[in-house]
Amino acid sequence: MTDTTQDAVALDGVGPLYDQIRRAIRDLIVSGAWPPGTGVPPEHALMERLGASRMTVHRALVQLAREGLITRRRRSGTIVASPPASHTMFDILSIPDEVRGLGQDYAFRVLERRDGKARSAEIARFELGSAVEIAHLTLLHSADGAPHVLEERVIHLATVPDAATEDFTAMPPGDWLLRHSLWTQAEHAISAVAASATQAGLLGLAEGEPCLLVERRTWNQERPVTAVRLLYPGHRHRFVGRFGPYGNV
Amino acid sequence: MTDTTQDAVALDGVGPLYDQIRRAIRDLIVSGAWPPGTGVPPEHALMERLGASRMTVHRALVQLAREGLITRRRRSGTIVASPPASHTMFDILSIPDEVRGLGQDYAFRVLERRDGKARSAEIARFELGSAVEIAHLTLLHSADGAPHVLEERVIHLATVPDAATEDFTAMPPGDWLLRHSLWTQAEHAISAVAASATQAGLLGLAEGEPCLLVERRTWNQERPVTAVRLLYPGHRHRFVGRFGPYGNV
DNA sequence: CAGTGGTCTAGACCACATC
DNA sequence: ATGTGGTCTAGACCACTGG
Helix, strand or coil: CCCCCCCCCCCCCCCCHHHHHHHHHHHHHHCCCCCCCCEECCHHHHHHHHCCCHHHHHHHHHHHHHCCCEEEECCCEEEECCCCCCCCCCCCCCHHHHHHHCCCCEEEEEEEEEEEECCHHHHHHHCCCCCCEEEEEEEEEEECCEEEEEEEEEEECCCCHHHHHCCCCCCCHHHHHHHHCCCCEEEEEEEEEECCHHHHHHHCCCCCCEEEEEEEEEEECCEEEEEEEEEEEHHHCCEEEEEECCECC | CCCCCCCCCCCCCCCCHHHHHHHHHHHHHHCCCCCCCCEECCHHHHHHHHCCCHHHHHHHHHHHHHCCCEEEECCCEEEECCCCCCCCCCCCCCHHHHHHHCCCCEEEEEEEEEEEECCHHHHHHHCCCCCCEEEEEEEEEEECCEEEEEEEEEEECCCCHHHHHCCCCCCCHHHHHHHHCCCCEEEEEEEEEECCHHHHHHHCCCCCCEEEEEEEEEEECCEEEEEEEEEEEHHHCCEEEEEECCECC
């Protein structure tokens, strides 16, 4: 367990004390200063260090636990949690896990890759700023040997420089990014489109067949991380979610 | 403001006290015993009535407020909130509001209606139990005079008997249900389909054009309320959601 | 056994909005 | 002015679990 005593839990004086404590610890986690598995100081230590009562410290930690940033256990203490793999309905979901969850064999292939400054077609498709350095990849994921989903992705090399030297043979880039980067914000869009001739060929469809297009962009603290377009054959895929009106259940 | 002193906030003795209080009040709200606008007793009253300390009562109420079931204001007190109109990404959303939010004129038309025992085609399409009493409606919603979305809906008359005598001329059934029924669970599915000849005709598309199909079923405490299939022309619609990994922001 | 988090209390002071 | 919720404290006891 990593030592955390070096890191200052710095309060900013704005808002309630419990919320200052919550945000201070949250920032240490999402900035990467406290990676998953790091031990969070016990309540009594935070009490003394921050001059707050235990209930106030507790309130901050309970909220962080409810948000899933930390895991708490009696006696063994509090540690930084691993980022969740999936989200309510749309999901920063590992495609290998998605396929294997269906009981099928998973495989993938990188069809194309180009690194460098974004070109105008990429800028338009992914709403990029001009002249950003990206890795641009096209991949096909398959399940039991049949095409499952076509992926087109850009990775922002300024945010994730290690991606430049990764060849994505052991693991598709979505999974690699889950392990080698952090995201704090995501935007999803879903729409129905007709498969182009090229897309249809790769997915084993007829041209014009309906497909579900999932577009996702993620950021870490305002810095763009990646943007991806996933094209699923429509007749074979549904996205399902269950929840109640006051939050997911 | 409705009087709440008649209703017992009944604790069940299982789990922490603050959670018993939270569930007791939540049950009064979702059961309809305390409709929106009802005044929740102030903390000091609940303290005395339940024999709990103020912090414990407060903790229960804070959580209910965070879940959106109640609204709290200093001095004026706590009231039961109106059910939220929309949800993170898929949304129990009013279609009129959706259209007007785009700055367009809204109109709708009931194309067909039949009440009675579910037929086999309906049972299959909506995964109904056999021989349930339903109202079955088909509607077309339009924006600025152009077709916007095609709706096919069943309403469970055992759960919502008032729907049998409602003609849905003033308001489409989705909006009417938001006002005349409660839901505690929903299931959404989204997929891409090709428009049939009939659907294409109604939506002003060519046969086979890709459409986004949103299927939704809702329940109130295990009792089915309604099921709906919304068919959106794919080239004109996207569903967008934004969130962080640890919950919506 | 001892260290951790989980719950609960009694009381205090403050902030705010309505009366 | 007063009633409401919002925050915070100091202390207590309990439940769980690893050493």
